Amino acid sequence: MAIELSRYCIPFTPFRGRLEEAAVCLVTTAAVHLRTDPPFEVDGDKSYRVIPGSATGADLAYADAHYDHACVDADINCVFPLDRLQSLAREGRIRAVSDRHFSMGYSQELRALRAETIPTIAGEVDRVRPDAVLLTGG
Numbered sequence: 120m121a122i123e124l125s126r127y128c129i130p131f132t133p134f135r136g137r138l139e140e141a142a143v144c145l146v147t148t149a150a151v152h153l154r155t156d157p158p159f160e161v162d163g164d165k166s167y168r169v170i171p172g173s174a175t176g177a178d179l180a181y182a183d184a185h186y187d188h189a190c191v192d193a194d195i196n197c198v199f200p201l202d203r204l205q206s207l208a209r210e211g212r213i214r215a216v217s218d219r220h221f222s223m224g225y226s227q228e229l230r231a232l233r234a235e236t237i238p239t240i241a242g243e244v245d246r247v248r249p250d251a252v253l254l255t256g257g
Contacts, residue, residue: 134250134251136250136251138212138213138251139211139212139213139214140214140250141213141214141215141249141250141251142213142214142215142216142217142248142249142250142251143204143207143213143215143216143217143249143250143251143252143253144217144219144220144221144244144247144249144251144252144253145170145199145200145201145204145217145220145221145252145253145255146220146221146222146240146244146252146253146254146255147198147199147220147221147222147223147254147255147256147257148222148223148224148225148255148256148257149181149183149186149191149198149199149222149255149256149257150164150181150182150183150222150223150224150225150257151168151170151179151180151181151195151198151199151222151257152168152170152179152180152181152182152222153168153170153171153174153178153179153180154178154179154180155178156168158180158182159182159183159223159224159225160182160224161182161183161184161185161224161225163225163226163227163228164223164224164225164226165223165226165228165231165232165235165236166223166224166236167221167222167223167236167239167240168221168222168223169219169220169221169243170199170201170219170220170221170222171218171219171220172201172216172217172218172219172220173218174201175201175202175205176194176195176196176199176201176202179195179199179201180195181195181198181199181257182224183224183225183257184225185225185257186257198255198256198257199220199222199255200253200255201216201220204216204253214250217247217249218247219243219247221240221243221244223236223240224257225257
């Protein structure tokens with residue numbers, strides 16, 4: 120039985136604060152992970168990885184075969200702009216970078232993602248308590 124995702128509302132709350140006062144968290148589906156972590160299974164993986172806010176682009180890799188990697192090969196910040204957020208924090212354009220960020224990879228197990236992985240990541244983000252969340256796709 121196919122799952123109809125279009126009938127589900129996307130929970131979106133516009134950010135109305137001042138970025139200069141906001142801590143920002145990244146969440147991605149681009150299969151980004153620390154080089155020291157196990158990579159995502161490219162044929163399907165419902166798990167997620169936690170990336171510390173102190174990591175840099177040089178600490179990161181990706182494990183995905185489902186999107187064009189040309190720009191990511193040149194600069195991983197194209198899909199996971201952690202270095203850019205850190206620069207914005209140093210410049211005072213955002214208050215801070217969250218101490219944890221989250222990444223998941225490719226999976227066609229949509230029911231399991233919706234029932235397990237996504238609520239778990241949402242709970243993790245809630246515990247981080249960011250003022251804004253930047254979502255990126257892969």
